[in-house]
């Protein structure tokens with residue numbers, strides 16, 4: 001038995017992570033130094049992409065990707081409603097319009113058939129989210145993208161290390177983004193990454209990260225005034241990651257496979273121990289994928305249990321389980337309501353939202369803690 005609070009997700013930081021950070025603090029570069037380059041190279045290598053660009057967080061990564069994709073006023077971008085608001089906000093940052101396509105009832109991922117229904121002559125891109133760590137139907141999505149000449153930006157914030165037909169998330173579409181928030185697979189405190197195989201997109205992303213400024217002589221619009229010269233060529237941001245964070249990222253990345261293995265183990269134990277409970281539906285996994293198990297979501301059948309989802313949620317909370325609901329459909333937020341998105345756009349997502357609870361899963365979770373979660377569920 002455990003008496004500690006168990007969150008739904010959290011980081012795992014060891015002494016080697018701490019030492020890596022301290023080393024940078026004692027060095028000459030606190031930001032945009034050798035550690036950024038090293039982290040980017042190692043990350044690109046890990047996810048089998050040509051290029052990686054480190055940024056200050058996953059949301060900045062999404063914004064940068066939308067910029068590099070050329071999304072602007074009047075453009076529509078299709079995404080899922082069952083995601084963190086950032087997946088849609090990034091479209092708004094660029095003046096584009098998020099268009100929500102419903103999810104599949106089995107995987108909870110965006111449904112390619114629904115994407116197809118939402119394509120118009122204004123559609124510019126698709127942002128699929130590999131929800132909970134289970135890769136989307138990428139072949140079908142790429143097929144639609146090819147037919148209609150759309151850019152695909154994978155929101156891979158949940159899916160570092162996940163595979164689709166044996167291939168890792170990160171190098172399969174125009175761009176992919178990752179988050180290093182502490183609940184994600186590896187952490188840099190705050191942090192994000194965009195991966196791509198396109199040199200052209202890479203150059204845009206690098207420049208966007210630092211105000212739209214370039215110091216690369218070959219690309220100057222005007223003539224250089226001397227060695228100090230640099231040019232701001234478009235409106236970018238300061239979305240830089242520090243070397244301090246990158247050092248932590250490098251150290252964390254080394255353990256990514258070990259973290260993934262533990263997440264899979266916990267998911268396996270949950271499946272084994274919870275599969276016979278009648279009021280509870282476990283996550284479905286497609287055969288051609290490997291999930292990275294960012295989240296473990298159970299569906300509550302209120303009729304069979306004779307308790308509401310809210311009651312079950314509160315019961316977990318009372319028993320020191322840091323459960324959460326991922327997610328309320330993005331367009332339920334008051335801000336989106338004001339933009340005139342209405343209830344009923346995506347019925348599967350709306351229906352699912354009423355039934356789900358995310359239970360704890362993270363690599364540092366002990367066997368005792370996993371057992372405690374299971375027992376707490378079984379008593380219900």
Ligand SMILES: *Cc1c(COP(=O)(O)O)cnc(C)c1O
Nearest residue numbers: 057058059084086157179180181
């Ligand atoms: C975490 C997350 C993000 C944003 O990442 P931050 O690093 O927190 O900005 C984007 N999309 C999804 C699906 C996420 O879970």
